[in-house]
Amino acid sequence: MTQTQFRTALLTPDAPVPAGVIGPTGQSSAKRFNVYRNNVTTGLCRALADNFPAIRSLVGSEFFQAMAVEFVRACPPNSPLMAGYGLALPDFLAQFPPTQSLGYLPDVARLELAIRQSYHAGDHDPKAGARLGTLDEARLMQTRLRLAPSFRLLISDWPVLDIWNAALSGGPKPRHQAQSVIVARPAFDPMPHLLPTGAEAFLQALIDMATIGQAIAAHPDTDVLAVLTLLATTGSISEVMS
Amino acid sequence: MFDAAPNHLPPAPGVGYKPQHFQALISDAAPVRWLEIHAENYMGHGGRPLAQLRHLAERFPISVHGVALSIGGEADLDTDHLTRLKTLCDWLNPASFSEHLAWSTHDGAFLNDLLPLPYTVQTLTRVVDHIDQVQTVLGRKMLLENPSTYVAFAETSYDEVDFLTEIARRSGCGLLLDVNNVHVSCINNARDPVDYLNRFPMNAVGEIHLGGHDEDRDENGASLLIDAHGSPVTVSVWALYRQTLSLSGPRPTLIEWDNDVPDWPLLRAEAERAAGIIEAMA
Structure with missing residues (x-):
């Protein structure tokens, strides 16, 4: 198992659990791996929502969440400072088909x-x-x-x-x-x-x-x-x- | 070399600092005697976060807890991030600096979670090298925290306690013992938390963490505990904490509550409970 494989599987929703990642009885467990997948996605989506309250209000929280999941997978942060996350969001919103017209x-x-x-x-x-x-x-x-x-x-x-x-x-x-x-x-x-x-x-x-x-x-x-x-x-x- | 003492935090309760508790901490902190901050929230250049921290640091010893250094990462450490940590530690001169046995950055992407590591010779060498680099750049000894894990790795060849013991021995770092993580990881990996604590190198422990977790089950019906930091410390973790102190003696003990942050009286009540246990053991 390499961190490249682990990272790719985290950000690809339907990817299988990486080989060699196991539960207590030695078997692979999607539910256990999904704890990390969920932590990563929800953590980054929450950081984005914290940084863009007006966008969230304009598009509605349900749409924002769905859009944030797409953004997080396409543009994961390149810095660990979450207060700066979302520099790429303006350009993403301009190209994302559901928001292109706004x-x-x-x-x-x-x-x-x-x-x-x-x-x-x-x-x-x-x-x-x-x-x-x-x-x-x-x-x-x-x-x-x-x-x-x-x-x-x-x-x-x-x-x-x-x-x-x-x-x-x-x-x-x-x-x-x-x-x-x-x-x-x-x-x-x-x-x-x-x-x-x-x-x-x-x-x-x-x-x-x-x-x-x-x-x-x-x-x-x-x-x-x-x-x-x-x-x-x-x-x-x-x-x-x- | 580095300071030989594990750190300068008092062997008493501390809490993870949340800005909504600023006024309460100024006027009504007892029994809380020290605070922990997440380093990454104080890496701006000014404004309210740094002003509040400056104010709090005049009253409380501060523990700087990094959550994003990716010490277990396969790639080299992010030297920009290490420089930011040094800047923060140089002006604040905290009583302690700690980080995690985990990785969070790979191929330039920061994943904002503490991801698990296989316990192998390669991981051991890499983590020890990274800790050596951190301690050299910061000019101070660090504490490394045991992780909460939901999966294991087929390639793992070390038991977690042996792995942490060997890291501390080779790097000279201290350890941060998160008792909730011990409970979560042992239940998730079908191990005995009491045995884990009995074998843990308590002389290296400079700080203890306590926090809440959620309960779930995997697809085979086995217990799956989630380290959520969004609820009170559970009865089983308080019992493990008592056992820890009987082995370690009094230690600085943090109540971690990061999500669904409660009003001050509830957080203070958790700190009071820890204070009572420390006093009974002293």
């Missing part, structure tokens, strides 16, 4: 991944952004922002934040519109916020360490005050470099 699901899954990554990211001083308000305009233009390790940006063509809210707290029925979202973690609980329309490229320039002046010059139509206020008041900034 075009918004992959971005909702990406938002859930961003929130989970934010939860475990490194700490920063959530008040660091307050310094922005003390700078005069000339100084502000020369300033660069370092965003927090827990900050995430998700650009979407779907009303991803409204769908996420509706899934988890029964908010209003989402209207079709593109929504890009930032995730920020002032203390321990990550919060998603709507990014002002059309501000994605400006924010990406700041992430890439452009000065505020350079980012404005490159993306002059942005509502700069709204973006900077959002970043400063949500605990998104870890350092104001001026």
